[in-house]
Amino acid sequence: MRLQSKDVIFGGKIGLYVVLSAVAVIMVAPFYWMFVTSVSPVQDIVAFPPKWLPSYLVFGHFVEVLNKAPFHFYYMNSLVVAVVSVGCSLFFGLFAGYAFAVYKFPLQNFFFILILSTIMVPFQITLVALYILVAKIGWVDTLWGILAPNFASALGVFLIRQSIKSIPPDLIEAARLDGASEIRIVLTIVAPLIKATLATVGIILFLNSWNDFLWPVIVINSRNLRTIPVGIALFKDPYGSMNYGPLMAATVISTAPMLIVYFFSQKFIVKGIAITGLKG
Amino acid sequence: MSTSLTFSSFKHWFLVSHRRKYFHAYLFIAPIIILFGIFRVYPAIQTLAYSFYNVELLRHRFTFIGMENFFSLLEDKIFMKAILNTLMYVVCIVPISAGIGMILAVILSAKFRFREFFKAVYFSPFITCTVAAAMVWWWLYNPQFGLFNNILELLHLPPQSWLMSSRQALMSIIIFSIWKTLGYNMIIYIAGLQAIPEQYYEAAKIDGANSLVQFFKITIPLLAPTTTFILIYNTILAFQVFDQVFVLTGGGPAYSTTVVVLELYQQAFLKHRFGYASAMAAVLFIVILGITIIQYTISKKREIVY
Numbered sequence: 001m002r003l004q005s006k007d008v009i010f011g012g013k014i015g016l017y018v019v020l021s022a023v024a025v026i027m028v029a030p031f032y033w034m035f036v037t038s039v040s041p042v043q044d045i046v047a048f049p050p051k052w053l054p055s056y057l058v059f060g061h062f063v064e065v066l067n068k069a070p071f072h073f074y075y076m077n078s079l080v081v082a083v084v085s086v087g088c089s090l091f092f093g094l095f096a097g098y099a100f101a102v103y104k105f106p107l108q109n110f111f112f113i114l115i116l117s118t119i120m121v122p123f124q125i126t127l128v129a130l131y132i133l134v135a136k137i138g139w140v141d142t143l144w145g146i147l148a149p150n151f152a153s154a155l156g157v158f159l160i161r162q163s164i165k166s167i168p169p170d171l172i173e174a175a176r177l178d179g180a181s182e183i184r185i186v187l188t189i190v191a192p193l194i195k196a197t198l199a200t201v202g203i204i205l206f207l208n209s210w211n212d213f214l215w216p217v218i219v220i221n222s223r224n225l226r227t228i229p230v231g232i233a234l235f236k237d238p239y240g241s242m243n244y245g246p247l248m249a250a251t252v253i254s255t256a257p258m259l260i261v262y263f264f265s266q267k268f269i270v271k272g273i274a275i276t277g278l279k280g
Numbered sequence: 281m282s283t284s285l286t287f288s289s290f291k292h293w294f295l296v297s298h299r300r301k302y303f304h305a306y307l308f309i310a311p312i313i314i315l316f317g318i319f320r321v322y323p324a325i326q327t328l329a330y331s332f333y334n335v336e337l338l339r340h341r342f343t344f345i346g347m348e349n350f351f352s353l354l355e356d357k358i359f360m361k362a363i364l365n366t367l368m369y370v371v372c373i374v375p376i377s378a379g380i381g382m383i384l385a386v387i388l389s390a391k392f393r394f395r396e397f398f399k400a401v402y403f404s405p406f407i408t409c410t411v412a413a414a415m416v417w418w419w420l421y422n423p424q425f426g427l428f429n430n431i432l433e434l435l436h437l438p439p440q441s442w443l444m445s446s447r448q449a450l451m452s453i454i455i456f457s458i459w460k461t462l463g464y465n466m467i468i469y470i471a472g473l474q475a476i477p478e479q480y481y482e483a484a485k486i487d488g489a490n491s492l493v494q495f496f497k498i499t500i501p502l503l504a505p506t507t508t509f510i511l512i513y514n515t516i517l518a519f520q521v522f523d524q525v526f527v528l529t530g531g532g533p534a535y536s537t538t539v540v541v542l543e544l545y546q547q548a549f550l551k552h553r554f555g556y557a558s559a560m561a562a563v564l565f566i567v568i569l570g571i572t573i574i575q576y577t578i579s580k581k582r583e584i585v586y
Binding site for chain 1: 410419430433467
């Protein structure tokens with residue numbers, strides 16, 4: 001149903017905006033309260049009625065967080081893992097997607113279904129054996145361990161293949177007649193033509209990697225090798241006192257970059273996820 | 281794999297003369313096949329195999345014990361609680377999140393000012409790290425100083441104990457998860473709505489159908505394929521819930537919020553009972569597979585082609 005402004009389901013346009021704004025307030029309130037708490041003095045944080053704006057700005061919570069936990073390491077680790085896994089997934093996915101889209105070869109369907117089946121089988125089901133395998137390789141408590149299951153993405157292969165299928169075959173044939181090698185065709189002709197797909201897949205994989213928690217918390221033991229989600233989860237002292245200021249400062253430090261990136265590229269991200277449907 | 285596909289593949293092998301292409305084809309898919317084989321397919325099969333073993337990792341000892349892990353699971357009260365909690369979580373969150381997502385999508389597919397703004401705001405929890413967002417909600421749920429109880433007090437309503445009470449904790453986690461996943465379902469429904477041809481609505485209008493009738497007679501039936509996808513996808517994800525439970529309650533109080541993956545995590549990586557945890561993974565796999573197949577068959581029967 002396409003609602004027209006003259007539709008009266010919510011008592012007209014004003015009603016519509018009231019409902020939408022109310023939902024928007026609920027969706028944003030946690031973020032707002034996170035920011036307010038992170039810069040409020042302690043007496044404000046525990047005040048009743050709640051102080052919707054801090055009486056004065058305090059940045060001590062941020063200083064305390066950075067002194068207490070090596071967040072610069074957490075950032076580096078998260079970034080290294082995300083960049084390497086996105087880079088490898090795109091690179092391998094580009095070549096595999098090209099092979100599945102352009103070539104015909106024995107067992108093609110078998111391999112393609114094999115790759116797609118890894119989307120349907122939940123990652124959690126592989127955990128135990130994956131850990132034992134990674135332990136045997138000697139990658140426990142290393143960034144390699146976090147990366148192990150993330151070097152390639154089935155969703156990436158699938159989307160890239162779909163995208164390459166829409167390229168006119170004549171284009172590739174012409175390049176072959178010019179004597180370009182297959183590897184060169186993939187890198188210099190195909191890749192630039194499917195830039196948008198590569199960017200979409202890249203952003204989705206980056207988000208997944210950045211927010212991933214279960215596997216990193218299993219593989220990593222050393223404090224300095226934690227990624228951001230592991231870092232904040234273990235920053236919380238379960239029997240902790242009223243250290244909510246620093247805790248919210250820590251969540252601001254870890255979510256602000258993503259929220260800022262999202263703010264500037266939300267149309268692109270939303271569209272990307274709508275097109276691909278799935279994540280990871 | 282059907283036999284005809286394999287046969288046609290063999291025919292290609294003999295008929296197609298471009299052997300050079302095979303070399304490149306296998307070269308290009310080799311990295312993915314090897315990586316997936318090692319880190320995805322092998323561990324999945326191996327975990328299922330481990331469920332029949334007693335695994336002592338430090339001693340490198342793997343003892344075959346048949347179905348014993350599964351028999352122990354049946355008597356494990358905490359695991360049964362975890363299954364019940366997970367089912368409760370799935371049954372609550374999937375329809376509510378999908379339903380609200382659909383309503384918001386319908387509203388947001390009208391054309392008005394700030395539409396994109398609202399879309400972006402509703403979607404923002406989904407792109408935020410679950411662990412960080414759950415941490416914020418942990419603070420909001422604080423019974424003494426948290427925002428929720430403060431607001432209740434301002435409204436002269438009795439304060440709640442939220443995560444501290446074994447009765448409310450699971451509901452509190454579900455509310456968090458609805459907030460977190462709502463935007464995703466909305467976006468998928470918006471994409472689904474755009475695929476419905478405009479003529480249906482025009483025809484309905486000529487027949488004098490009002491907005492509500494259009495919604496129930498056109499929108500909901502024609503969105504069925506989208507709904508199928510959303511229900512299956514959300515169900516699979518909901519069965520895997522872990523991050524928010526880990527942060528908000530750690531499974532407590534009194535195991536009232538423990539879920540299957542949290543149990544699996546604790547048995548395997550805190551108690552080092554790898555075989556036992558594998559049996560849990562096997563159960564989870566069978567449950568997810570079963571429910572997906574049931575949902576798929578039911579919705580196939582109801583699907584409308586347009």
